[in-house]
Amino acid sequence: MGITNLFELKCWLRRLYRRGSRFQQYARVLEETHQYSAEELAAYQNRLFKKIILHCQRNVPYYRDLFKREGIRVEDFRTIADLAQLPILDKNTVQGELERFISKKHYNLLCNVGTTSGSTGTPGKFIRDFDAINFEHAIVWRQWQQAGDTGKKRVSLRGDIIVPSSQAEPPFWRYNPANQELQMSSYHLSPDKSIHYIDKILEFEPKILYCGPSMGHVLAKFFRHHGVEYRFDAVFTSSESLEPHVRDYIEEVFQTRIYDWYGQAERVAAIGQCRQNQYHIQEDYSIVELLPGNVDGSYELVGSQLHNYVMPLLRYRTQDFVYVTDSPNEAKRCGCGSTFRTVSRILGRSYGYLLTPEGYHIAITAHIPVGVDNVIETQFYQEKQGEVILKVLTNGKFTETDREKLVFNTLKHTSPNMKVRVEEVSEIPRGPNGKFINIVSNLKTSLN
Numbered sequence: 272m273g274i275t276n277l278f279e280l281k282c283w284l285r286r287l288y289r290r291g292s293r294f295q296q297y298a299r300v301l302e303e304t305h306q307y308s309a310e311e312l313a314a315y316q317n318r319l320f321k322k323i324i325l326h327c328q329r330n331v332p333y334y335r336d337l338f339k340r341e342g343i344r345v346e347d348f349r350t351i352a353d354l355a356q357l358p359i360l361d362k363n364t365v366q367g368e369l370e371r372f373i374s375k376k377h378y379n380l381l382c383n384v385g386t387t388s389g390s391t392g393t394p395g396k397f398i399r400d401f402d403a404i405n406f407e408h409a410i411v412w413r414q415w416q417q418a419g420d421t422g423k424k425r426v427s428l429r430g431d432i433i434v435p436s437s438q439a440e441p442p443f444w445r446y447n448p449a450n451q452e453l454q455m456s457s458y459h460l461s462p463d464k465s466i467h468y469i470d471k472i473l474e475f476e477p478k479i480l481y482c483g484p485s486m487g488h489v490l491a492k493f494f495r496h497h498g499v500e501y502r503f504d505a506v507f508t509s510s511e512s513l514e515p516h517v518r519d520y521i522e523e524v525f526q527t528r529i530y531d532w533y534g535q536a537e538r539v540a541a542i543g544q545c546r547q548n549q550y551h552i553q554e555d556y557s558i559v560e561l562l563p564g565n566v567d568g569s570y571e572l573v574g575s576q577l578h579n580y581v582m583p584l585l586r587y588r589t590q591d592f593v594y595v596t597d598s599p600n601e602a603k604r605c606g607c608g609s610t611f612r613t614v615s616r617i618l619g620r621s622y623g624y625l626l627t628p629e630g631y632h633i634a635i636t637a638h639i640p641v642g643v644d645n646v647i648e649t650q651f652y653q654e655k656q657g658e659v660i661l662k663v664l665t666n667g668k669f670t671e672t673d674r675e676k677l678v679f680n681t682l683k684h685t686s687p688n689m690k691v692r693v694e695e696v697s698e699i700p701r702g703p704n705g706k707f708i709n710i711v712s713n714l715k716t717s718l719n
């Protein structure tokens with residue numbers, strides 16, 4: 272390994288930290304756990320659950336006080352069903368009493384602090400310990416391996432700030448030698464600079480694309496626009512909801528298939544797509560409850576950690592929603608060998624909601640620009656209920672017909688009574704962490 276600068280040194284150190292002997296141990300365990308029978312899985316979850324709940328009582332002030340106040344006897348807990356005795360926890364409670372959620376025993380220099388993007392509310396801080404971080408990486412590694420990625424060359428487009436946003440000339444990327452990863456800037460991926468991206472990808476010859484769906488979609492559009500063909504072995508998406516038509520488009524352009532992944536900064540639930548196209552709740556990662564009761568028939572993901580001892584979250588509501596398959600809590604063996612429960616669709620956080628004049632929440636807007644020509648990106652901007660502004664980044668050939676089609680589609684997919692305005696813009700600013708935000712709403716609703 273030749274280290275030529277500080278960035279490369281950091282890459283190698285980070286890899287050492289995340290892929291140490293702990294990682295190797297977890298990776299071996301995780302090869303087995305996802306093939307567990309229902310009984311084996313229950314035994315595994317119950318064992319880890321009892322261990323962490325006793326730790327909460329002994330070492331975490333918030334839980335110690337809660338159990339005492341409510342008369343909850345965790346010594347008597349036998350299975351994860353006993354979780355139901357605990358109240359549901361929300362983000363405001365955690366962030367309001369952050370210090371009291373931190374273990375008196377495990378906090379040390381090897382911990383790391385994660386933050387949420389803040390797109391659905393106040394930004395939050397979450398602390399993870401060394402074991403939890405290694406476990407996290409091992410479970411993601413399992414996902415990659417299932418897709419045949421055993422450490423192949425990859426290109427990533429993940430919304431990270433790679434080079435200064437003011438930079439006008441390439442390179443808009445940098446190379447991470449520890450992961451054989453070409454990290455590309457999402458900020459600079461625009462019509463006039465797109466050809467530089469394509470040239471670089473052709474030169475680098477990555478086998479894997481690692482991206483948020485919105486950026487993968489934009490990249491695929493540029494490949495098509497420039498008439499350049501390229502094939503990836505696999506595409507890994509995460510961080511945003513993956514809409515079916517976005518999946519189809521990326522898979523078609525790059526002649527490959529997508530393995531989608533869902534997680535969140537709080538690390539209380541993870542869902543990964545297997546080679547049979549099923550979305551499996553990663554049951555060896557945490558305990559996931561599906562909370563019913565939403566008007567649209569979706570369930571909220573509520574998760575309890577099994578591995579993070581420095582700041583354990585129990586029954587934490589993610590504010591992320593899923594649609595379930597027939598019977599949400601029944602597991603059967605999938606063609607991939609897993610017995611983990613499946614969900615049919617994930618409504619991720621970065622999409623937000625539009626409010627119609629009738630008061631309906633519209634979560635899915637990504638299909639509105641489908642079939643409208645000359646559009647590169649669309650953002651839905653809402654300040655008043657029943658009115659929406661479509662900010663559109665075009666390729667410069669956007670016509671009146673395109674505009675009419677966009678309005679027509681919006682009315683069709685939101686409400687015929689919606690007031691719609693289309694506004695051509697030269698750029699759609701990224702949200703915190705550089706994420707593309709599909710819906711920007713200034714309305715206070717129960718969901719935004």
Ligand SMILES: [Zn+2]
Nearest residue numbers: 545549605607
């Ligand atoms: Zn499967």
